[in-house]
Amino acid sequence: MAGFRSFITAATVATAVSAFTAPAMAEQNLGVGLSGNSPVAVVVKVPTPWYAPKFFVTSKMRDTIPQYQAIAGLNFKAFSFAKSDGYYGGIYLWKDLDAARAWFTPQWFERVKQERGASANVRVLEVVLALDNTPGGTPANPNSSAVATIVEIPIPAGVSKERMAQGFAAAVPGFQKVPGLLRKYFITTADGKFGGIYIWKNEASANAWFTPAWRDRVLKEYGQPASLEWFDTPILLPGQDAGGTWVKGINPS
Numbered sequence: 001m002a003g004f005r006s007f008i009t010a011a012t013v014a015t016a017v018s019a020f021t022a023p024a025m026a027e028q029n030l031g032v033g034l035s036g037n038s039p040v041a042v043v044v045k046v047p048t049p050w051y052a053p054k055f056f057v058t059s060k061m062r063d064t065i066p067q068y069q070a071i072a073g074l075n076f077k078a079f080s081f082a083k084s085d086g087y088y089g090g091i092y093l094w095k096d097l098d099a100a101r102a103w104f105t106p107q108w109f110e111r112v113k114q115e116r117g118a119s120a121n122v123r124v125l126e127v128v129l130a131l132d133n134t135p136g137g138t139p140a141n142p143n144s145s146a147v148a149t150i151v152e153i154p155i156p157a158g159v160s161k162e163r164m165a166q167g168f169a170a171a172v173p174g175f176q177k178v179p180g181l182l183r184k185y186f187i188t189t190a191d192g193k194f195g196g197i198y199i200w201k202n203e204a205s206a207n208a209w210f211t212p213a214w215r216d217r218v219l220k221e222y223g224q225p226a227s228l229e230w231f232d233t234p235i236l237l238p239g240q241d242a243g244g245t246w247v248k249g250i251n252p253s
Helices: 010-016 024-028 054-063 065-069 097-103 106-116 161-175 203-209 212-222
Strands: 040-046 074-082 088-094 121-132 147-154 181-188 193-200 227-238
Touching: 040 074, 040 097, 054 065, 054 074, 054 227, 065 227, 088 097, 121 161, 147 203, 147 212, 161 181, 193 203
Parallel strands: none
Antiparallel strands: 040 088, 040 121, 074 088, 074 227, 121 181, 147 193, 147 227, 181 193
């Protein structure tokens, strides 16, 4: 990427509003292959019931804010709706994989399956570096116009994890200057991709970055096109670990 170069009852909805179900293997092997102390992002998508309008689901999301504020090891959550299919869920940043596993237990998975009656998508992504462009940290916003984007690009042949981390670190100053970019998580995936989770002030800011010229530049530089997912994120929520100094930019230099 360019910068790398330089419903139902209230009780049921409240319990499942950011929840996900997944195959048994995912339940047993959440983040398999990663170190327990690795920071991770977890991206959750749950089918939205046809009879539950977006405003209703969003209101039930707000009801769960105190619950998420109390979770140990949760740095940040953006409550989300995927633009591609309308699925709801969240984009979580965890201090480490162990904290994520402590929340997404097998018992929790089973309970959600029973209550929701639908499977959902879950992805665990290693966060090599996290950036917050708001001094003191992005504040809570229960009525946000923010959007999130997830970019993934195949890692070029011969590029090591160490070299990737060096490239991410070198890109930080540039991303700190991108207008409207609230947060970025520099990620790698289990299937050999790299990229980022971006949280933007609004959709206009994201569109100003992801131009046709950006796509052309990525293709020319890496020899592969980037995949790009879009999410509405009506609620932004710092967690208990929001002040973690491992997130770059939290404390003014």
